[in-house]
Amino acid sequence: MSDVKQDALPITVRGVTKTYGKVFALDDVSLDVRSGEFLTLLGPSGSGKTTLLMVLAGFTRPDRGSLKFGETEMIRKPPHLRDLGMVFQNYALFPHMTVAGNVGYPLKLRGVSKTEMASRVERALETVQLGGYGDRGIEQLSGGQKQRVALARSIVFEPRILLMDEPLSALDKKLRDRMQIELRHLHEKLGMTTVYVTHDQREALTMSDRIAVVNHGRIMQLATPQELYEQPANKFVADFIGDSTFLEVTRQGDTYVAAGVPLRTNRKIPDTRDLLLMLRPERVSLLEGDPGEANVFDATVSELVYQGESFLLYARLQDGTELSVRGAMRAGTFQTLPSLGDPVKLTLDPADTVLIEGGEG
């Protein structure tokens, strides 16, 4: 737990498949986690993200595939020889041991001397801001404290890889927000390769260097948070991350048409026949004055919602599709907005005109 960064290890996953009966929990998954990277596996429940984590930890035996930590093949190594830290969703702190007993447990197994163990345990506890808590019983701790102890236990033996399985899901929102930042800082400080599992997109966007969106046992997209949000690879990712409305895009010669409007875009257009236009509410705006280069859609206001810091306006296009528009709210803004049933013109900047592959990818 020194301030010196340890040598982190890259993780290489190749062709890992795990079936339960006829259901693919993991379907030919390949993934490279870079050395020292904070990578999040993001997906809905049952997507296979936890299974993938359990394969990394050695608790789930895949049907086939390869798993390397650095240059070493690990796929058949039992969990206790993988030397990686892991934080469990329910923390899994041993109830019959004290805080120090829990944190010292991996050191004891590694034959660390008593005096060294005591100082390393204390340092690990200080790292998670629980210095002096060593003598407490596990039952005496709050949820957040348990979380920190579990974290201390998983890093005290300085593993080069750290796995976390939805570690914040049991905490309340405020604590969760603070722990997100803390975990991020800790990662920066310790620099170990970290694989983090969550179903919470905001958590993933906040903490990760890169995010792998997982669904149906496959990785739908692996990208930085920004790429993922700005240029989703498919409809699932676009839908799962942020709010989106989709319009079907048809191709007429060299022009792409959505809801009868020829599109202007300066984004890359995927090379496929089945295209969708992704509309995020905060990127669509109400036309005021000259549309310039923007794409313009005619619509009718169907709903108007006051949300404090912003407003949300629902408008129906001629073909019946409902779009939403989010706008920042200032004093008096709400009064200037159109009323229900008013015709409005919606604009979309060519820079925000994102065309994605249709279907489920």
Next chain:
Amino acid sequence: MKKTLSLTVAAGLMATTALAEDRSLTIASWGGSYQEAQSKALFEPAAANTGINVMQETYGGIADVRLQVNTGQVTLDIVVSGSGSAARAAAEGLLEPLDYDVIDVSDFIPGLYTEHCVGGDVFSTVYAWNTDTYGEDGPQSWADFWDVEKFPGTRSYRGAVAGALEPALMADGVPMEEVYDVLSSEEGIERALDKIRELRPHISVFWSSGAQHAQLMRDGEVDMSTGWNGRFDNARADGGAVMHSFNQALLDYDCFAVPKGAPNKELAMEFLNEISKPEYQDDLPKYITYGPTNALAYETGTITPEVAAILPSSPENAALQLPIDLDWYGEWETIAAEMYQDMLTE
């Protein structure tokens, strides 16, 4: 469960007997096939002949008598008891002394009656052996029972003191008639216990019930055992390779007693005299393999020589045996039992 069985005598007889309604008795026994045998051989015919109206009940033993006597609510006139229990009950003052001017025991096998209890049937504590192991000519004495060189094999012995010390002394060379003299001191009891200690390595089971020693012999679990003659007869009848001998056996008996303050004391004496007569007692072996206590019962011709040979109280068999000394049991049993227990737990 109380089974009240009223034996009314023939109406004609009733009419001629003036005191008929006053002449009734209540007798308690242990029920089952045992009481049935008593009822058929002794109670029913004797009732018919004396005109006494006999009510039969089943009871749980001397404890019931104690309860009745202590509460002053005595309803039983005659009870059946083991000789030892009767002796202890007498010592406690729970029984009336019997009137031997009324009850004629002059032809009884000696030792089968006491001041408070008159014998009704006889059984023996014998040694039995497995004929597969030793053949028909098994051990001939208690000394042989102890002789593990001549008769190698496992033994079974009683787990309680009653009938356990006498054989040991006989095996130790004490003549039959001196056994109780020797036992009448703690040294004598210790001598018997030492003899049992000697055999102990070969005793694989200390039995606690008749059913148990019968099963042990029938299944060949032990090669020799002490036990009650009737049980070994049953084991043999059941196909077991079991023989027993009456030589040096202990002659014991069940007896009839009258609880202290019984409502019909005089009548009870009269009835006891009646059922002690040989003409009733000779019928008992028809129903159960227990011997009569009246020696004359063997001379009425009802008991055939073949039957007599297996009855403990037949003159030939009785002559070979040591009658249980109830006075000794009354005085020494609790002390001897404690000492026996000490020996068992060593």
Next chain:
Amino acid sequence: MAVTSIDTGMAERSNARGLRSDERLERWRLFGLSSPALLIVLVILLIPTGWLFFVSFIGADGSYSLENYERMITRRSYARIFQTTFQVSLLTTGLCILIGYPLAYFMSQLPTRWANLCLITVLLPFWTSLLVRTYAWLVLLQRQGLVNEWGMTLGLWQEPLRLVHNMNGTLIGMVHIMLPFLILPVYGGMRAIDRDYLKAAANLGASPARAFWTVFFPLSTPGLFAGALMVFILCLGFFVTPAILGGGRVILVSMQIVSNIELFVNWGAASALGVVLLVLTMMVLWIASRFVRLEQMTGGGAR
């Protein structure tokens, strides 16, 4: 205004009094609900035990006496009988742990459906009478019983083994009868142990054996202790099996109680034995309570 506020104040105060008395009343009502149970406890537990104590001080002549206790000190057999009783109980408990713990562990690792099937098999002996099971052992274990016959036919041993009518037989029979009493709480305790604890231990570097001894075993001890204590205490007062399978050579307190009733024809001598056994049992429980919280026993699981 002032008048109304005084009124409200008074109303609040009288309400507070009323609420307090409601609370008291409610507690009494709850107590009232349990009164039949308390009455039963009084009638079937306290009174007979009190009577047992009283009778144990009544001598053979019916007056107050310590003779029933003196006898236990002067006669060597009583100390030996208590010693045998504790020895048999300890050995039975030990054997039950040796056999029952691995069995419970095995069951706890099975999928629930299979585990339930196993549980039924464990409980099956409860469906037959104790006496029948004990006699069955007699038939199996005796000199010409099945075990010896097969063993000798297969050439495993030449002379019949002495399997019954001694300590061996007593222990075999008692372990068989007592095993479910150990397995049930141990199994319950094991089922309650979160699998993630073992995963965590493995993840932190513990080999399966190390994880078992450092994590699983300590967490299963409350159940184990509950089962062991239950078996031990049941053994202390056990009668049928040792009486039949001990061959009169393994004499326990319960058997001595029976023979004392037959021998001394008064309840005092037997009651005194019962009292001493009761006191010793209480002492065992008291000592046990110093090592483990007894209330955990009823809870079973480790959390």
